[in-house]
Amino acid sequence: MDDLKAKYLGQIADAQDEDALEAIRLAAVGKKGEVALKMRELGKMTPEERQTVGPALNALKDEINSALVAKKAALADAALDERLRTEWLDVTLPTRPQRQGSLHPISQASEELTAIFAELGFSVAEGSRIETDWYNFDALNIPGHHPARAEMDTFYMHRAEGDDRPPHVLRTHTSPVQIQSMEKMGAPLRVICPGGVYRADYDQTHTPMFHQVEGLALDKDISMANLKWVLEEFVKSFFEVDDVELRFRASHFPFTEPSAEVDIRCSWDNGQLKIGEGDDWMEILGSGMVHPKVIAAGGIDPDVYQGFAFGIGIDRLAMLKYGIPDLRAFFDSDLRWLRHYGFSCLDVPALHGGLSR
Ligand code: PHE
Helix, strand or coil, X not given: CHHHHHHHHHHXXXXXXHHHHXXXXXXXXXXXXXXXXXXXXXXXXXXXXXXXXXXXXXXXXXXXXXXXXXXXHHHHHHHHHHHHHHCCCCCCCCCCHHHCCCECHHHXXXXXXXHHHHHCCCEECCCCCEECXXXXXXXXXXXXXXXXXXXXXXXXXXXXXXXXXXXXXXXXXXXXXXXXXXXXXXXXXXXXXXXXXXXXXXXXXXXXXXXEEEEEEEECCCCHHHHHHHHHHHHXXXXXXXXXXXXXXXXXXXXXXXEEEEEEEEECHHHCCEECCCCEEEEEEEEEEECHHHHHHCCCCCCCCEEEEEEEEHHHHHHHHHCCCCHHHHHCCCHHHHHHHCEXXXXXXXXXXXXXX
């Protein structure tokens, strides 16, 4: 019995893992283990022998069992210690500069212009990139036969066979949010809506997906003069200069009357784009006084309320401000480009701190 005890306690002490322990348990105190076999021999013994050997065997079994339990706990502790030693992370270390992400110039420009319009009392609304025909066109005084539908190079969504409702569209401008904002907020109202829009067009200054910020201000006494002031203030703040030359050109949109397109003075010398100088003009926005039919479509009485609206190309603004000559590169996801033109995520634009510093 002493031999058995020495043998199994020794094996338990040497066991390296739980599987080894289980094998020892089966060999020693399992149903067909050595201790069980010895117990079976009790039957052949005299009652006197049985009285001493029986309790001794039981004590041996208990001793082996407790050694197994103790060793199992010790192995688990050791495994945990080993994990704690190898799996650690110093959360006080600085982030690794080579893995730092950056803000895309479009995101940066959107945050900057949102900060400016917020100062001017505009709230922010978000529309949906997939729109109904009604919000994208009809409600904006662009009926089915209107040439503006064709001019916009619209992407139409697929309708199931036999469903003859007008198809949904990828919104061609942010103007649908004018109607939705009027429906939600009523008048008076000052709101901007920045977001992505889609048109089938592709060259140095056009991509099939681009970004606009819509602006809408409605009240009882808003005029074209207010529009002009707001746009000039905006452009000066955005480009962080005292004066920027803007050109208001009479234009036509079905949803504004009168309408004006606004260009900004710039130069394109040797492929370098600069603002505020040179003999070129870059169109950055469309605007005008909101058409009474559009105000009515938004559920507001056009005999009481009037106002202005504008739609600015955010990508164009970013090109001009950061001197980026080709719009297509914005959406190529080229890491070298993103590292060069990206902005630190920790510099939140605010007017008091200098917008883009
Ligand atoms: N929605 C017009 C466009 O995308 C821009 C615009 C908006 C014009 C608001 C006037 C008023 O071209």
